Amino acid sequence: xxELPYAYGHPPLTAQLRSTPEDFQVExxxxxxxxxxxxxxxxxxxxxxxxxDWVAKELARFAEIPPLNVGYAGLKDRHAVTRQTFSxxxxxxxxxxxxxxxxxxxxVLAATRHKRKLKRGALRGNRFVLVLxxxxxxxxxxxxxxxxxxxxxxxxxxxxxxxxxxxxxxxQARAMFGGKRMDRDKRSFLLSAxxxxxxxxxxxxxxxxxxxxxxxxxxxxxxxxxxxxxxxxPFDAAxxxxxxxxxxxxxxPLWGQGATPAGADAAVLENEIAAANHDLxxxxxxxxxxxxxxxLRLIPKDLKWRWLExxxxxxxxxxxxxxxxxxxxxxxxxx
Numbered sequence: 001x002x003e004l005p006y007a008y009g010h011p012p013l014t015a016q017l018r019s020t021p022e023d024f025q026v027e028x029x030x031x032x033x034x035x036x037x038x039x040x041x042x043x044x045x046x047x048x049x050x051x052x053d054w055v056a057k058e059l060a061r062f063a064e065i066p067p068l069n070v071g072y073a074g075l076k077d078r079h080a081v082t083r084q085t086f087s088x089x090x091x092x093x094x095x096x097x098x099x100x101x102x103x104x105x106x107x108v109l110a111a112t113r114h115k116r117k118l119k120r121g122a123l124r125g126n127r128f129v130l131v132l133x134x135x136x137x138x139x140x141x142x143x144x145x146x147x148x149x150x151x152x153x154x155x156x157x158x159x160x161x162x163x164x165x166x167x168x169x170x171x172q173a174r175a176m177f178g179g180k181r182m183d184r185d186k187r188s189f190l191l192s193a194x195x196x197x198x199x200x201x202x203x204x205x206x207x208x209x210x211x212x213x214x215x216x217x218x219x220x221x222x223x224x225x226x227x228x229x230x231x232x233x234p235f236d237a238a239x240x241x242x243x244x245x246x247x248x249x250x251x252x253p254l255w256g257q258g259a260t261p262a263g264a265d266a267a268v269l270e271n272e273i274a275a276a277n278h279d280l281x282x283x284x285x286x287x288x289x290x291x292x293x294x295x296l297r298l299i300p301k302d303l304k305w306r307w308l309e310x311x312x313x314x315x316x317x318x319x320x321x322x323x324x325x326x327x328x329x330x331x332x333x334x335x
Contacts, residue, residue, distance in 0.1 A: 031124030038115030159324030177283030218263030
C-alpha cells in the first residue's frame with residue numbers, strides 16, 4: 001500500500017494504529033431490522049481480538065448446529081473491537097442461553113428472531129472510531145488534509161487486508177492461474193485479490209493523473225450505495241451536478257471475461273493495466289468472472305476528529321460496505 005500514490009501529497013503525520021483493540025472500533029450497519037419471528041436467531045455480537053469466521057464456528061458449536069447454518073454479512077477486523085450481526089438457524093430449537101457463551105472475548109449483546117439467514121455482503125456499511133497514538137508531525141497540515149478528505153474523499157483503494165500477509169495473495173493467484181491447485185475457499189480469496197490488484201493499479205494511474213474523482217473520456221459511472229453502473233455517455237451539466245452531490249462516482253474495473261465497458265481514454269488506460277497484468281486478467285477471464293465496477297472515490301460520511309491528547313487523534317466516520325478504513329488513515333498518517 002505504501003507504493004500507491006496519495007491524493008493529497010505525502011501524509012503529514014506518523015502514528016501508531018491499533019495500539020490496543022479498543023483503538024480500532026467497528027460497528028456494522030445492516031440497514032434493516034430483524035423480523036421478530038422465524039427459525040433464525042439474529043445475534044448482535046461484540047468481539048475483541050477475534051476472527052469473524054472463528055466466532056461463527058464457535059456459535060455453531062454452542063448451538064449444536066452445523067457451521068453452514070451460521071451466517072454473517074461481512075468479515076470484521078481481528079485486531080479490533082467490533083460489533084456485528086450473526087444469524088444462527090435453530091430450525092425448531094429454542095434459543096440457548098446466549099449469556100453462557102463460553103468465550104470471554106465474545107459477548108452476545110442481543111438476540112432477536114429472523115426469517116432468513118444473513119448473506120455475505122448484505123449490509124449498508126460500517127461505523128468506525130479509530131485512535132491514532134504517538135502522533136508526530138504537522139498538526140495544522142493534518143487538519144487541512146482532514147478537511148479535504150471530508151470534502152473530496154480519498155481514492156477507494158482495496159486495503160492491505162485483501163492481499164494477505166506481505167501481499168502474498170497476488171503471488172498465490174498467479175501460481176493458481178499457472179496450474180497450482182487450491183481449495184475452494186482459498187480460490188475465492190485469490191480471485192478477489194487478483195481483481196483487487198488490477199483495480200488498485202488502475203486507480204493508482206488515475207490518482208497520478210489527478211483523475212480519480214473527476215471523469216475521463218469514456219467514463220463508467222458507479223451509482224452511490226449500489227453495485228449498479230452506467231455509461232459511457234457525454235459528460236454534461238446533469239452528470240456534473242450528480243458528481244458534485246456524490247450521487248455518482250467515477251469507477252474502475254473488477255476484471256473479468258469480455259471487454260471493459262469503458263470507452264475512449266478510460267478504456268485505453270484499463271486495457272493497458274490489464275495487459276501489464278495479463279496473467280491475472282487472463283486467469284480471471286478463464287475463471288468466468290464477470291466484468292464489474294467499483295467506485296474510484298470514497299467519501300466518508302460524518303467524518304469527525306478530535307485531539308484526545310497532543311499525541312492522540314480520534315477519527316470517527318461511516319463507510320459503505322466494501323470500503324476500508326485504513327485508506328482514510330493512509331492519506332493522513334504513516335502507520
